[in-house]
Amino acid sequence: MSGSQYQKIKDRLCELYMDDPRPWLVGFSGGKDSTMVAALIFETVISIPQEKRVKPVHILCTDTRVEIPAISENVATVLGQMQRFSQRAGLKIETHLLKPPPEQSFWVNLIGRGYPPPNRLFRWCTQRLKIDPMNQFIQNRMTKGEWSEAIIHLGARRAESASRAQTMAEREKINGLTRHPNIPRLWVSNPIEFLSTEEVWAYLLQRPNPWGGDNRALFKIYAQAGGGECPVQIDTSTPACGNSRFGCWTCTVVERDKASEGLFENGDERMEQFIKFREKLLFYQDPANGKRDFRRKNGSDGPGPLTMEARRELLAGLLTLQEETGQRLISEDELILIQQHWKSARCPDDGRGVARIIARQKGVIMTDIKETNRLRSLEEEVAAEKSIRVDTLRRLVEEVEQYSEKHRADGLPDELLNILKDDLEAEKNK
Template identity: 45%
Template structure:
């Protein structure tokens, strides 16, 4: 370590950083957006910003500092609670100290939320090969907030607690977008957004030394943060604003449903440290992880893609799995609500999390009813059977909606006539969607599209594939690696 780093948290170095912060803050009218994740790095960055600006005369604190935190709605409850409490304290302290700080939580759009995507649309649990969650749950919500500030002010400065010592890749990305002669960098993807990293040269020891030697200006006890890290044996999950920012994984604080890593060591450590009430969450997460086993994917996932087509892996007769089946999605919803009930029973007072929100249940129901043929309308029934709730006002559909009895009758008629019931359901749903419309010119196109989908059984498709590959003699294909392509690689909807 260099001599500079040996004395890296000396008064002189910190004073120099505080001066830089004030100089950059006063140099223009661009508002600041500080990314706060609740971890050590973002806490250090925000604390330095606060300390520097608080030293200015109140009349010079004219530029708003937005403190944004990303809530994926599936955050680890202990961390989520810590962030909520901290944001409340920051808001109160800002008002009391006349600081130009405004807190804001960014959340994913309803149609992009984790449970709507996983249970409603059938997206498979995220993996290293298909990490669909980061873009939808983190990058898009944060980017939307930044773009709204850009639209309002013309330009913004993002303040991030990123450090070049985190990784060689991070250091390379930071240097790539550096503006010559400035401490700012251009944002890698957002126009008119610039990035300032006040702790870019800090080591991990520098961060902890600063936090333990300097009190939190909004009233937190930084030793609580140390204890949380110790209990989780984990690292920080940063606010993700672009694809170059490292997402969670590697047992970092983050989403309790994360299946990108094989084991959630952070959650396991929390449970071992006395947070036994989190055990049902870990069990649910492990259940999701099991669906990624290549040998078991056929148990949970449809052989058709979301587009209705069937794709094979390379020059083999192995079918590329599609979304979770409707039956398994029902199982996922039921198990999730049972987990929520169990956690609510055992969690400390005031700490029971809401695992799935009511608006997500409504959206899942809508998707199941309109896109996945759930004529039985099973969402209200599952909610009633697991939570015992009759207070939710479910949208009453019109008279052309189909019922479970209709589905049973249709299945019987289709069986007698050797017609796929899913195809007839699809056609009837198309008719229902166009019911009452004066202009129905698109109906014929939708009907044609329905007939183009693959409705044959899997064994028929595999037999045809084997004949195409010259394997009709019963020979066995060599075992190949799991080369599954992303679920929606060729389009947002998997087409």
């Protein structure tokens, strides 16, 4: 694709920005397609005269908390760069890293409720971990009256697959936009719908990102995940690199996680233990291996939830994995919720099962419910003293803890500021 063709996409976006008052959202996963869309959006807003940059633009990224580490680290870096550049340049672009609430986390559903590891027929994870947090963000603002309608820009392309091409072709367009299938007042824009993989990489590798840096790190991740080297893309005559699909390292919907395997084979040693744990999840998924109840939750015969013993084994294995990798994989809130589910399970434990496993694994005693209640009372006192909401205080503490685990502070002030801004907005909308 020539530069003039890329320019046509930006011209269309510029026209939409100027002529349509609806706020913009941008779905961002950190992959090549969403990175290109984000870059196009930034370049479009930069081209708008300063006095006319009035449209709010929100970059939305969902962290499932079980993302492949290399991807989540790259996403955190890029979101920080975007936010800082937007503030300096006065672009009115804000980044949001959305997360599922603890009660809907992967581990609470799997180990707490006993949901079997997802498969093609029972793919319970996608809606809870990825779709719901983003939909909730959008619907909250529509319910509060901040937006009557909005436009979301996505990186979907017809060249991804035949089924994707057919689905996109069947959707009716109005002024180049399609209605979101689940949110009536949300419209979908696919700026790179007709681009090939080669054209996406050519765009990403031939220019720096508007927010700073380049896409070499992203290219390297794709190359490693693909299990081999990729040729440098400078035009469409060289073969494509980067058809790998990234997702959660826990994914049991696919038979093999080629991305995780490729990263490990190319030097990311952390992935070895993640791959082994995923293989354990596949074993527990199969009813023939005796890790699932013989009755469903409704009492009918058939493969049901994970047995209590299986859940205990998985929790112990997860805590071991957390120690071995140095990655924070499960929070105390999730552990408390898991214990609550165990107490109400078909074969309930005595309410101390989680604490005993933690004591065996780490030699420490888990905070019990009474201590947790005292901690939360203290949080309420501090929040009241500082005139902020309790959930805001918890988000601030959690954000600091996450950055501490990564041994870096780059981007932390911006993240804390965004959390405080959310608190102010919530107070205004009461």
